[in-house]
Amino acid sequence: MGFSKKIINWYKKNYRKLPWRETKNPYYILVSEFMLQQTRVSKTIIKSYLNFIRKFPNLEKLAQAEEKDVLKKWEGLGYYSRAKYLHSFAKELKNGKNFFPVKYQELIKYKGIGPYTGAAIASICFHEIIPAIDGNACRVFSRYFGISNDITSTTTKNMLRVIVSKIMDFERPGIFNQAIMDLGSILCIPKNPKCLLCPVKNSCFSLRNGTVHKLPVKKIKKFIKHRFFYYIFIRDRNNNICLSKRLNKDIWKGLYDFPLIESKKNLSIHEIIDKICKIFQIVIYNTSIYKIEHKLTHQVLSIRFLSCETLQDLKKNKFFDNFFFIQPNQIVEYPFPRPIILFLKHEKMI
CATH class of the missing domain: 1.10.340.30 (Hypothetical protein; domain 2)
Known part of the structure; x- marks a missing residue:
């Protein structure tokens, strides 16, 4: 046979x-x-x-x-x-x-x-x-x-x-x-x-x-890039959540995420909050943090989520012109990368 x-x-x-x-x-x-x-x-x-x-x-x-x-x-x-x-x-x-x-x-x-x-x-x-x-x-x-x-x-x-x-x-x-x-x-x-x-x-x-x-013989040269992501999960005074669609030629293109600060090094909580205030021109009165490490084929992402609340109406803030706002019950309609799914589950939003 x-x-x-x-x-x-x-x-x-x-x-x-x-x-x-x-x-x-x-x-x-x-x-x-x-x-x-x-x-x-x-x-x-x-x-x-x-x-x-x-x-x-x-x-x-x-x-x-x-x-x-x-x-x-x-x-x-x-x-x-x-x-x-x-x-x-x-x-x-x-x-x-x-x-x-x-x-x-x-x-x-x-x-x-x-x-x-x-x-x-x-x-x-x-x-x-x-x-x-x-x-x-x-x-x-x-x-x-x-x-x-x-x-x-x-x-x-x-x-x-x-x-x-x-x-x-x-x-x-x-x-x-x-x-x-x-x-x-x-x-x-x-x-x-x-x-x-x-x-x-x-x-x-x-x-x-x-x-x-x-066997088999598999010769792979891997270059692992380490990136530091700081996601800002912001709720404004009307409980609106800020989102953006990823459009750049990078990971997760076409998916949705929150305002993001990327750094070449690990930042302290004080450094992160300072950057948020400077970049987005907002005053934060309450924060909480969720951490996760996410491994991709050639990248390792150290991700921190800062859940923030502000008394401002962010729709009137010009620094948020490239973002859009949704109500919490609409969040299930959007596709997110896995780290954000884990964060939303942690926050009991999905």
């Missing part, structure tokens, strides 16, 4: 039961693949997927939606550019051909649909014979074939595509790709892989040669 048959037979008995596997609707598969980019399958992902599909059951509904509403349904998943690309894809199809691309080469022309996502959709939904090479697949095949090249390299991934395209099941390419995904998630995991349960253990190079824990 060949490699692909062993993998597929194992998959039929051990596959993960996931809601997007109950359909061949390319839109549903697309949503799931966008959500799973740089993210593992979890209860949170499944819940978010189901909520997103209920809110936007098809491409037309998604195309008609406002960005704010799309980001709100994506809230808590992170990597918000994925939601924007998905929204953009829906709008482009509505304004153009108005039918779902069925070929890999057509799919990867759209922003946010890379080689893996394009191959997954093309093979699962349209039976195109093309391997879907993600992190799980790289790990499985680098161990199985004994490939010591850096798997983060585009050259290595292209080489794997050529090799795998010769051994994959031509009649069931979608099932083959999903089988590799699950094998990498269930058995061929990064640490303490369950090699003795693997359906292809007898022909695995790494298992025979004792190199399972040495």
